[in-house]
Amino acid sequence: xxxxxxxxxxxxxxxxxxxxxxxxxxxxxxxxxxxxxxxxxxxxxxxxxxxxxxxxxxxxxxxxxxxxxxxxxxxxxxxxxxxxxxxxxxxxxxxxxxxxxxxxxxxxxxxxxxxxxxxxxxxxxxxxxxxxxxxxxxxxxxxxxxxxxxxxxxxxxxxxxxxxxxxxxxxxxxxxxxxxxxxxxxxxxxxxxxxxxxxxxxxxxxxxxxxxxxxxxxxxxxxxxxxxxxxxxxxxxxxxxxxxxxxxxxxxxxxxxxxxxxxxxxxxxxxxxxxxxxxxxxxxxxxxxxxxxxxxxxxxxxxxxxxxxxxxxxxxxx
Numbered sequence: 001x002x003x004x005x006x007x008x009x010x011x012x013x014x015x016x017x018x019x020x021x022x023x024x025x026x027x028x029x030x031x032x033x034x035x036x037x038x039x040x041x042x043x044x045x046x047x048x049x050x051x052x053x054x055x056x057x058x059x060x061x062x063x064x065x066x067x068x069x070x071x072x073x074x075x076x077x078x079x080x081x082x083x084x085x086x087x088x089x090x091x092x093x094x095x096x097x098x099x100x101x102x103x104x105x106x107x108x109x110x111x112x113x114x115x116x117x118x119x120x121x122x123x124x125x126x127x128x129x130x131x132x133x134x135x136x137x138x139x140x141x142x143x144x145x146x147x148x149x150x151x152x153x154x155x156x157x158x159x160x161x162x163x164x165x166x167x168x169x170x171x172x173x174x175x176x177x178x179x180x181x182x183x184x185x186x187x188x189x190x191x192x193x194x195x196x197x198x199x200x201x202x203x204x205x206x207x208x209x210x211x212x213x214x215x216x217x218x219x220x221x222x223x224x225x226x227x228x229x230x231x232x233x234x235x236x237x238x239x240x241x242x243x244x245x246x247x248x249x250x251x252x253x254x255x256x257x258x259x260x261x262x263x264x265x266x267x268x269x270x271x272x273x274x275x276x277x278x279x280x281x282x283x284x285x286x287x288x289x290x291x292x293x294x295x296x297x298x299x300x301x302x303x304x305x306x307x308x309x310x311x312x313x314x315x316x317x318x
Contacts, residue, residue, distance in 0.1 A: 003029045004246050007064060007072040009104070010079030011035040011044050014120055017235035018076050019048055023059040027243045032064035032072060035079075066104050070111030074242050077101070077119045077131065082229045090122040090178045091307060097121050098130060098311050099318060105134035116280050118241050119144040120234060124177040125256045125304045126311050129269045132258065139258040140281040146256030147173040147181055147271030148237040149230075153219035154183060157212050162204040164190055172254050173216055174272045175300025176307075181271065182296040183213045187287050241276060248278035257281045263294065265301050268308075272297075 006028040008015050015035070022028040031048075033041045041063045048061040069075055079100050084093045101121065117135060119128040119142070128144035135142060150173035159166045171188045175181035188195040198205035223230045237253070244251040254273050259265040262272075262284050275283040289297065 005030045005032065005072045006242055007032040007034060007069040007075040009034045009066075009069075009075060009077050009108075010121065011037070011041055012078065012080065013082065013229040013231045014080070014234055014238075015076075015078035016044055017231045018078055018120070018238050019044065019061065020051070021235050021239040022242065023048065023052065023055040023057075023061075025239055025243065026056045027239055027246060028059055029057075030060045030062065032062050032069055034064045034066060034069060038063070066107035067111035069108050070113045072113065072115055074116045074118060074245060075108065075113065076238050076242060077117060077121050077127070078238075079104075080121050082224075085122065085224070090124070091126075093122045094126060094307070094311055095314065097123075097127055098314055101127055101130055102134060102315050102318075105131055109135055115141070116245055117142045118238055118245075119256070120238050122177070123307060125269045125271065126307045128256045129258075129308050130311060132269070138280070140279060142258075143241075143274070143276075143281050144177070144256030144269065144271075145234060145237050145241065146177050146269075147175065147254045148241070149233050150177060150181060150216055150219070150271070151254045152233060152237065154212065154216035156219070157215050158188075161207050161212070162190070172273050173213075174254070174297055175270060176304050177256060177271055178303075179217060180300050180303040181217060182293065182300060183209070183216065184287055184289055184293050184297070185209055186290055186293060244276040245278060245280060250275055250277045250282070252276075252285060255281065257284055259284065259301075262286045263289070263297055263301075265298065268301050268305055270297075270301050270304055 008019050011033050022031050035041045045061045081096045117131050121127045124144040132142040154171050155166050168191045252273050256269045256271050257274050273285040274281045
């Protein structure tokens with residue numbers, strides 16, 4: 001029987017929670033932890049193995065070097081320095097994360113890795129693009145958490161506003177996982193009924209949409225200000241994506257995926273709903289957006305392209 005092996009690079013707040021959720025959600029049989037801080041990895045492995053008794057299935061946690069991740073089915077990339085985002089912009093992590101990723105992806109590939117990369121590291125779209133370039137893997141096998149967490153934050157906002165169960169709300173954020181993202185309000189629905197078709201006399205569905213978008217974008221900073229990190233939401237979506245691949249779930253989740261003509265855009269990693277299954281990003285959901293929303297989305301793509309160019313210059317100057 002095939003053993004499901006998942007590697008986690010970067011065992012900070014997010015990486016440790018990802019490792020824990022891989023066990024608690026019954027997604028992996030073996031989890032390999034990799035970090036430059038070897039003592040941190042050793043301590044996390046001990047703590048996680050102490051929790052295995054209380055997990056739904058048996059799972060083994062092991063320390064690993066980059067080259068020892070070669071036979072993993074999936075690697076979840078979580079390396080980062082969260083203190084650098086205190087400015088309120090995820091782009092400010094680039095000077096650290098791009099250099100680190102540029103260094104260790106070739107080491108991972110030298111170990112014979114042929115699986116899937118799920119990227120969490122910020123700036124998410126830029127680093128996902130860098131991993132795709134450095135790994136040489138098929139682009140649909142490399143994707144980022146993108147606007148998945150932002151979509152959850154929007155969903156959370158709409159649940160508070162309307163009282164509707166979050167599982168009955170279809171709402172997505174699209175574009176950059178950062179300040180340049182947008183809400184396609186034309187596609188928001190409640191169990192299939194569009195927001196625009198809701199009873200105008202029902203105050204639950206009459207709200208400031210710009211404020212909702214703003215709060216979804218800034219939700220991460222509400223979390224950050226009190227605990228100096230985000231953990232639960234981002235680890236949950238990363239592990240949900242891993243499960244969707246390993247179990248071929250064909251689940252529609254917003255991720256940072258490489259466009260190949262959708263919305264008239266090419267070769268840019270950007271957050272939008274995709275079908276995730278055994279072949280990674282198996283399909284990109286292309287909405288029929290009105291002109292104003294399409295223009296907003298294209299602006300997001302341009303912003304990401306500009307940041308990718310900054311990343312390439314940064315690495316060239318090193």
